[in-house]
Amino acid sequence: MYDLIVLGGGPAGLAGACAAWEAGLRRILIVERDKELGGILNQCIHNGFGLHYFKEELTGPEYAGRFVRMLQDTGVEVRLDTMALEVTPDRKVHMVGKETGYRVEEAKSILLAMGCRERTRGAIAIPGTRPAGIFTAGAAQRYVNMEGWLPGKRVVILGSGDIGLIMARRMTLEGAKVLACVEVMPYSGGLNRNIVQCLHDYDIPLYLSHTVTDIRGRDRVEQVVVSQVDDRRRPIPGTEMVFDCDTLLLSVGLIPENELTRQAGIQIDPRTNGAIVWENMETSLPGVFASGNVAHVHDLVDFVTAESQRAGKAAAQYVQEGPGESQPVLEVQNGDGVTYTVPQHIRPGRVEKACDLFFRVNRVCGPSRILVTSGGAQVAAYSRDYLAPGEMEHIMLPRKLLDGASGTLTVSIEEVASK
Numbered sequence: 096m097y098d099l100i101v102l103g104g105g106p107a108g109l110a111g112a113c114a115a116w117e118a119g120l121r122r123i124l125i126v127e128r129d130k131e132l133g134g135i136l137n138q139c140i141h142n143g144f145g146l147h148y149f150k151e152e153l154t155g156p157e158y159a160g161r162f163v164r165m166l167q168d169t170g171v172e173v174r175l176d177t178m179a180l181e182v183t184p185d186r187k188v189h190m191v192g193k194e195t196g197y198r199v200e201e202a203k204s205i206l207l208a209m210g211c212r213e214r215t216r217g218a219i220a221i222p223g224t225r226p227a228g229i230f231t232a233g234a235a236q237r238y239v240n241m242e243g244w245l246p247g248k249r250v251v252i253l254g255s256g257d258i259g260l261i262m263a264r265r266m267t268l269e270g271a272k273v274l275a276c277v278e279v280m281p282y283s284g285g286l287n288r289n290i291v292q293c294l295h296d297y298d299i300p301l302y303l304s305h306t307v308t309d310i311r312g313r314d315r316v317e318q319v320v321v322s323q324v325d326d327r328r329r330p331i332p333g334t335e336m337v338f339d340c341d342t343l344l345l346s347v348g349l350i351p352e353n354e355l356t357r358q359a360g361i362q363i364d365p366r367t368n369g370a371i372v373w374e375n376m377e378t379s380l381p382g383v384f385a386s387g388n389v390a391h392v393h394d395l396v397d398f399v400t401a402e403s404q405r406a407g408k409a410a411a412q413y414v415q416e417g418p419g420e421s422q423p424v425l426e427v428q429n430g431d432g433v434t435y436t437v438p439q440h441i442r443p444g445r446v447e448k449a450c451d452l453f454f455r456v457n458r459v460c461g462p463s464r465i466l467v468t469s470g471g472a473q474v475a476a477y478s479r480d481y482l483a484p485g486e487m488e489h490i491m492l493p494r495k496l497l498d499g500a501s502g503t504l505t506v507s508i509e510e511v512a513s514k
Contacts, residue, residue, distance in 0.1 A: 096201050098122040098414050099407075100188050102179050102355065103208035105134020106396050107387025107403040109162040111206045114407030116169040120414060123171045124200065126190055128178045132166070133159035134210055136396065138237045141261055143288075147397035158396060182207075182359040186382055204410040207370065207378070207385040208403065209352040211392060213258075219347050221253075223310030226317075232258040232346040236265065245269055247342025251319050252276045253307050255283040255290070255485075257394065259346020264293035266344075273299050274338045277321050279306040279328055282459045284348075284485045286394055306330065307343070316341055349392045359383065366435035367391040374441045374450045375409035376402060381418050384410050391437045391453065394487050398453070405451070419445070425500055430468070430507025432456050434484070441504070443497035450492045454506055456482045462511045465490060469500035482508065 098120040101108045104127030112123050131137065136144070139155030146152055149161070166173075177192030186205055191197045213231040230238075230246055236258060238244040248271050252259045255278040263273045276294060281304050283290050294301050302321065308330045309320035323334035351369040362371045362379040369390040370378040376386050386406035387399045422442035429436050436454045460482040467475040467490075477490050492504075 096122070096203065097124045098202070099124070099204045099206060099410050100200060100202040101125045101206045101208055102182070102188070103127065103134065103210060103387075103389070104129070104132040104173065104175070105208065105210050105387070106136055106159065106162065106399050107208035107210065107389070108134070108206065109159070109166055110400040110403035111208055111384075111386055111407035111410070112171050113162065113165050113169065114404035115206075115411045116171055118408045118411030118415075120411045121170060123169075124202075125166075125171060125173045126177050126179050126188070127173065127175050130176055132163050132173065132175070135233070138233075138240045139261075140240045141265070144396050147395065148400050155396075162400075179209075179355060182355045182383070184360055184380060203414045204382045204384065206403075206406055206410055207353075207356060207383065207389050208387050209355065209389045211349040211351045211388040213345070214348040214350055216345060219345075221307050221310060223319075224312060226310070226312040226315050228312070228316035228342045229310070230342070230344055232256070232262045232344045235342075235344050236262055239265055239269060245271065246344075247271060247316075247340070249274060249338075249340040250342045250344060251307070251321070251338050251340045252344045252346060254278060254346035254348070255285050255301065256346040256348065257285040257289050257485075259344060260285045260289040260293040262344055262346070263299050264297055267297050267299070271342075273297070274340055275299070275321070276301045277305045277307060278303050279324055280304070280484075282483060282485070284346075286486055287483065302336075305336075308335070310343065316343055319343055349388065351389045351392065353389060356385065356389070361385075364435065364439055366429070367437060369437075371439045372437065374438050374446055375412075376406035376438070377409060377413070382410075382413055391435065394485075398487070398489070402451070402453075425469075425497065426503045427452070428503055428505045429454065430466075430505040432458060432460065432463075432482075432508030433506050436506055441492075441497060443494065443500075446492075446494045446497055448494055450494075450497060452490050452492055452506070454488050454490075455486075456484055456488065456508055459483050460508055460510050464509045464511060466507050466509055467492065467496075468505045468507070470502060474500055474504075478511075 136155035136159040
């Protein structure tokens, strides 16, 4: 019987396990299906990590390495090359590993930290043939950064997610020619700093409100056809552009890896495709917590770390003190301009000083106010100069504010007219 089983050895799992150890748990197991810890960070060799948490700029492997060293100072057990197959409602984990074979381990608490996977060509239904040379941006990143293979020489990138933007720069630095980055939405899906550092600095054009409408080639990609789309994202006839290329990279979104979550009967939020969680990242199944990209897709690993540490401490508290007494609940709802909120439920009585609330907007906004209302009355307002769907927003809700609310909290956006 373990105190805590952590599913996933990436940044979320590492931070959660370290926090649980510091909080007093001693029987902790990390299950990781790869051959080494670190998760997606191992292939993110660019810098920009750790500015919030470590107050310095690190590469992905450096960031992961710091947490691996922190983990080595603990007694946390790690099983690499081990695949978790099932999580049951009574907190038993079925797993199979190269060295251990098929095992069923029982835990007093579980932390889901499986991360997310990329959306593929099949999920977005691009017309055309099925030649070689079509990769997800993350797969191409692994080929280039870890395996030492260059996927192609003339590249078109569909989608403007952060991995796609970073790969535009990486392919350019490796000698390939990136012809264009194409985005179906009228705004970019990545961080503004990545648009500047990865596209503008290397003179790579970004076509907004455009998409790939045909892929040509038999054995290898030879051409892709890009068309402008209308406000309903339908291709506009006569706007076609043909790019002669040998590679198409797809950066068309990330999907939280929640097959195990669904098997366990945990409630899923259709807005985030992750588990519905409380203020301490506990799911609808008592004693099971979720953090990082498996709960909702993050932009910065620093936020993943902070969220996972909160989940690890909460798991320790659950094991040491039990479920606790039932508390009044606030339902968090998304109002005008907001796509989703995490957490979805808040128990004010379990918040110490303030509750972290993360959300994304559904449109680009200039100077705006983030309004938090309860029962039709405004309880808080936060000012922002700029809001974009590609950048996750974060506000702190003080305990005093939560105690004064009742029933629901609604988060909405109100644009402020510029003077």
